[in-house]
Amino acid sequence: MRWLILAAVLMLVSAWLVQWRARVAEAEAERSYPPEGQFLDVQGTRVHVLVKGTGPDLVLIHGASGNMRDFTFRMVDLLADRYRVIVFDRPGLGYTDRLGPEGSSIARQAALLKAAAAQLGAERPIVLGQSYGGAVALAWATGHPDTLCALVTVAAVSHPWPTGLPRFYKVTSHPLGQAVAVPLLTAFVPESYVQKAIEGVFAPQAEPPGYAAHIGAPLTLRRQSLRANADQRASLKKEVRDLVPHYPQIAVPTEILHGDADDTVNLTIHSVALAQAIPEAKLTVLEGTGHMPQHTDTDAVLSAIDRATTRAGLH
Structure with missing residues (x-):
């Protein structure tokens, strides 16, 4: 009986130490990467947004495991001379409130x-929208067709794919994993793991100098963000499957960009099929490019935005 009591005490102390270490890591992440924009109250949800520049309104939606800093690294400044750029943190990531498991859909x-x-x-x-953010942009275009004038997708998830949910997301989207594994990740994931993940998403290219220091990856390792990201990723395949029948109804000018060396989101499964489904969509295939064209092929992305704007009659 004494051993059982001792074991229980040790488990409680260990759990407390993990949660304490997670809180310390989160506080350090938020000190190092404070909000860059302003906050809106939108239907009771706090939304973090940065607005910069003048010109036609342009909304940028980031991918999974990220935040608006993916665009503030370089893209926002390159666009702000001719667009009013509006860049959001998606729900649960960066500094926008989490919507909860039932509200995490695209x-x-x-x-x-x-x-x-x-x-x-x-x-x-x-x-x-880029990557997962592309799926959100497609949900916007199909669900609210009168509230946008043009659509640009970059390495976007658009169609169901043949593989299952990766083990990481199986664990972190499960209630037990969210209670146990997520705090451990927040508390103890080393910087080398984060750097390896960044290198993987950019492969076969290298991330630009200074990107890792700017992006604020520790923000994604906060408990709320890990849980939100996992919930969103776990339901994504079903959600894009439900979108597919609606793509032919997208009537706004659409530019689609995708690298042919993207090992994260497959070109053929997603963007080739998307270009065939949307009337008058224009597909640009970027040779030798991986999953992050907004950084590795920035001029091509800027040109696509300008083409979409011109096609919409705004330039």
Whole structure:
């Protein structure tokens, strides 16, 4: 009996230490990477947004495991001379509130960001989404077709794929994993793991100098963000499957960019099929490019935005 009591005490102390270490790591992440923009109250949800520049309204939606810093690294400044750039943290990531497991769908996220853009006076913006953010942009275009004037997708998830959910997301989206594994990750994931993940998502290219220091990866390792990201990723395949029948109804000018060396989101399964489904969509295949064209092929992405804007009659 004494051993059982001792074991229980040790388990409680260990759990407390893990949660304490996780809180310390989160506080350090937020000190190192504070909010870059302003906060809106959108239907009771706090939304973090940065607005910069003048010109046609352009909304940028980041991918999984990220935040708005993916775009503030370079893209926002390159666009702000001719667009009013509106870049959001998606729900649960960066500094936007988590919507919870029942509100984490791409449709719910699209509705929230659409409402946030409208609150800023952007009634029919150009909408760009990268990777997972591309799925949110497609949910916006199919669910709210009168509230955007053009669509740009970059290495976007658009169709169901043949593989299952990776083990990492199986664990971190499960209630037990969210209670046990997530705090351990927040508390103890080493910087070398984060760097390896960044290298993997950029492969076969290298990330630009200074990117790792700017992106704020420790923000994604906070407990709330790990849980939100896992919930979103776990339900994504079903959600894009539900979107597919609606793609032919997308009537706004659409530019699709994808690298042919992207090992994260397959070119053929996603963007080739998407270009075939959306009337008048224009597909640009970037030779030798991996999953992050907004950084490795920035000029091609900027040109696609400008083409979509021109096709929408705004330039």
